[in-house]
Amino acid sequence: MHIGKRVFLYLTRKKGKNLILCGIFFLISFSVLAGISVFAGASQISKDLRSNIGASFDIRPYEQFVTENGQVSSNGTPVIYESAIRQILDVIGTKLKTYNTEHHGFAKGQNLSFIAGMGHSEDSNMGEVIAVRDSSLTKTFFNEECRLIEGSHIKLEDKNKILISKELARKNQLSVGDTLQLTHAELGSENGDYIDLIKEKTAFATVEIKGIFEIKNMTDSGLNPTAKKAENMIFSDRQLLFDLKEQKQDVYEGELSFFISDPLLLNEITEKVENLTSIDWNNHIVQKNDFKFSKISAQLQTIQNIVTSLIVIVSVLGIVILMLMMTLRIRGRIKEVGILLSIGRSKKEIIGQFVIEAVLVLFMGFLLAVIIFIPVSTMLNTHLFATVMQETIKDIQLTTKNTNYLQLDFYKTILLLGTETGMTALTVIVSSAMVLSLKPKEILTKMS
Known part of the structure; x- marks a missing residue:
């Protein structure tokens, strides 16, 4: 068989x-x-x-203070130059998804009344301007401390566009698409009062409201001056602070954020960045975020x-x-x-x-x-x-x-x-x- x-x-x-x-x-x-x-x-x-989620790292400046003869003074605002950013981008290479820069200044507006803060006066009637490449990538929005409720975010290609808070828009009866004339300002103090250090106004810019945001998780102690109240924040494109002569070309005083495509490379990349001598690491720190990937x-x-x-x-x-x-x-x-x-x-x-x-x-x-x-x-x-x-x-x-x-x-x-x-x-x-x-x-x- x-x-x-x-x-x-x-x-x-x-x-x-x-x-x-x-x-x-x-x-x-x-x-x-x-x-x-x-x-x-x-x-x-x-x-x-x-x-999908990638990772990011931030380079944050911190101002150092020194005490001499009982007087406390600042060593100056830390800055990073465009050449250093170019070196960082070279280190990241093809793993870069995007990056964001911030620069801070102050502005006053014609017929614009800011939400009153501590020691409010006509002289201190100003708001803080945060000039960015992409407002959606700022920590304020990224961490959902604020949420855009009307319009759209500031993008790299925008010129003379701003975002304002719901409270500021309501007080001044403003909406998306309205225009404002802003001028430069600088917060200071004199005899215990908050003042504008720029007395003679020589720089002006006409801006359009691109979006309105609501504040979700920010707290206000009530001790902040008008310019430092969250409701008075103004997010703008990078051009605005150039026009108001508050930002120098290729110089950055605020936080820098770099988004990469692979969380596994986060430590390797940040180690190389920290070895760059073009950044003063005595007054800058690196903070990493792998978006819970670990x-x-x-x-x-x-x-x-x-x-x-x-x-x-x-x-x-x-x-x-x-x-x-x-x-x-x-x-x-x-x-x-x-x-x-x-x-x-x-x-x-x-x-x-x-x-x-x-x-x-x-x-x-x-x-x-x-x-x-x-x-x-x-x-x-x-x-x-x-x-x-x-x-x-x-x-x-x-x-x-x-x-x-x-x-x-x-x-x-x-x-x-x-x-x-x-x-x-x-x-x-x-x-x-x-x-x-x-x-x-x-x-x-x-x-x-």
């Missing part, structure tokens, strides 16, 4: 035993498929998160470690169980083996028959595992990568948030099937060795 026919007859006649073996193959295949998919999914979502990455790494352990455990237990089952299975077929040997069948052919039988049952179990895993993967994906990290990434807008990271990869699935086939064949060979090492006469003697 041909080997193929013997395999067919055994599989159809011993349905109960083969169904049990198929169930074991199914459980092993399903567990390993799930484990590999979760491991690969965690790696992929980590990459997607890196590219926390998310730690969660994903924990998932991967657990899954790796489970894959190893399932694989070892599967091999042990298969070894025991195949050993008992083949010992139960001693009579069949003896007859086949006695009629001249080779041990190689007999082992080949056992291997083919086991591999066919494996294919059935594996196919069933794949069919069931496909719909289950969606639910498992939601539980692992949505529910588990929901609180961590709820404020991050992901472009891949609806992706099923547990979808089966064709090549990995084929590789797993090949690996299981090889392990199954090896298990059958090892399990058959004890019986097939005997001679036909010894086997027939054991049968009797």
